[in-house]
Amino acid sequence: MSVAVVTPYTVPVGLMDTLQVTLLVLVAAGATAVVLIRRRVRQVLVLSVYGIMLAVLFLAFQAPDVTLSELTVGAVALPIVLLLAISKTRKKEE
Amino acid sequence: MKPAHRRWLFLAGAAGLAAFYLWGLSGLPGFGNYPGPYGPAILRIAVAQTHATGVVSAVNFEYRGFDTVGEEFILFTAAVGMAIVLRTLRRERERSPVDEAKDRDAPPTSEAVRTVALLFTGPVVVVGWWLASHAQTNPSGGFQGGVVLATAFILIYLAGEFLTFRGFSPAHITDAVEAIGAGGFAAIGLAAVCLGLPYLYNFLPLGETPGAVSSSGTIALISFFVGLEVAAAFILIISEMLEQTLLIRSGGD
Numbered sequence: 001m002s003v004a005v006v007t008p009y010t011v012p013v014g015l016m017d018t019l020q021v022t023l024l025v026l027v028a029a030g031a032t033a034v035v036l037i038r039r040r041v042r043q044v045l046v047l048s049v050y051g052i053m054l055a056v057l058f059l060a061f062q063a064p065d066v067t068l069s070e071l072t073v074g075a076v077a078l079p080i081v082l083l084l085a086i087s088k089t090r091k092k093e094e
Numbered sequence: 095m096k097p098a099h100r101r102w103l104f105l106a107g108a109a110g111l112a113a114f115y116l117w118g119l120s121g122l123p124g125f126g127n128y129p130g131p132y133g134p135a136i137l138r139i140a141v142a143q144t145h146a147t148g149v150v151s152a153v154n155f156e157y158r159g160f161d162t163v164g165e166e167f168i169l170f171t172a173a174v175g176m177a178i179v180l181r182t183l184r185r186e187r188e189r190s191p192v193d194e195a196k197d198r199d200a201p202p203t204s205e206a207v208r209t210v211a212l213l214f215t216g217p218v219v220v221v222g223w224w225l226a227s228h229a230q231t232n233p234s235g236g237f238q239g240g241v242v243l244a245t246a247f248i249l250i251y252l253a254g255e256f257l258t259f260r261g262f263s264p265a266h267i268t269d270a271v272e273a274i275g276a277g278g279f280a281a282i283g284l285a286a287v288c289l290g291l292p293y294l295y296n297f298l299p300l301g302e303t304p305g306a307v308s309s310s311g312t313i314a315l316i317s318f319f320v321g322l323e324v325a326a327a328f329i330l331i332i333s334e335m336l337e338q339t340l341l342i343r344s345g346g347d
Contacts, residue, residue: 064233065150072241
């Protein structure tokens with residue numbers, strides 16, 4: 001960062017670094033959780049939460065456009081498609 | 095191949111991957127350092143040149159608008175492909191959308207889900223419409239807006255039945271909206287060509303104030319068409335999937 005633009009909304013650098021590192025760790029943990037969970041419906045719900053975390057991560061890295069895309073696709077559209085597929089294909093076995 | 099050999103093969107492969115990966119990582123620019131010339135150049139000229147304060151949209155729908163046309167048609171092709179693959183085959187007959195497998199593990203829609211879904215439908219439409227029509231002023235755009243608009247229809251499905259969903263989004267209208275969205279984008283580009291300008295040239299008046307909703311010429315218009323296309327494509331994909339469960343193969347399972 002060569003040019004530092006300070007606005008009334010500027011977050012102190014140390015705080016921003018902490019936030020970014022925290023979010024990176026959370027996203028790594030969330031991704032691992034999605035892979036490790038075996039129950040399908042639960043997995044989809046965790047995937048949705050993971051999508052939200054990823055969206056917040058993008059926001060903290062100054063990419064609000066990508067945040068919106070991730071929120072709509074990762075946290076809403078993909079889980080809905082998966083849930084529909086699961087609910088329509090599963091039999092009474094569970 | 096013996097398990098021991100397989101393990102050695104894996105370890106050799108993994109070591110190679112790790113070595114190349116680390117080599118690649120060591121060549122990356124430092125965190126937050128962008129060495130390319132385009133970012134700073136765009137930031138300097140974009141607002142003055144396009145009158146769009148949503149610079150990401152200016153890049154998407156103007157500077158690299160041609161790539162975005164391609165992306166637009168990826169989704170279009172995906173939806174069309176889905177409609178073709180999941181079409182009603184000759185050996186299939188359509189079952190009435192009434193649940194025939196009463197014994198399947200499908201709990202009835204709870205009042206809570208119904209209320210929340212209905213409560214959110216209106217606001218979601220407003221947010222989606224706002225996102226699709228404000229790409230030029232703030233971080234948003236046709237893609238995000240379109241997906242949010244499609245979500246409103248999914249909420250209607252959640253609150254009611256498939257029949258209500260299909261009533262709100264008849265297939266022929268959804269198909270038409272998708273075609274209009276995809277075709278509109280391409281047509282804006284061709285309109286520029288008809289005026290003797292390069293394809294997708296921003297030929298509309300840019301407006302007086304950068305950041306006003308009416309500013310930025312074709313950027314706002316393209317974003318709107320993308321919104322239509324994306325919303326229709328998502329609705330089409332979801333309803334194709336839902337419709338698929340209403341089909342039974344005669345003679346099959």
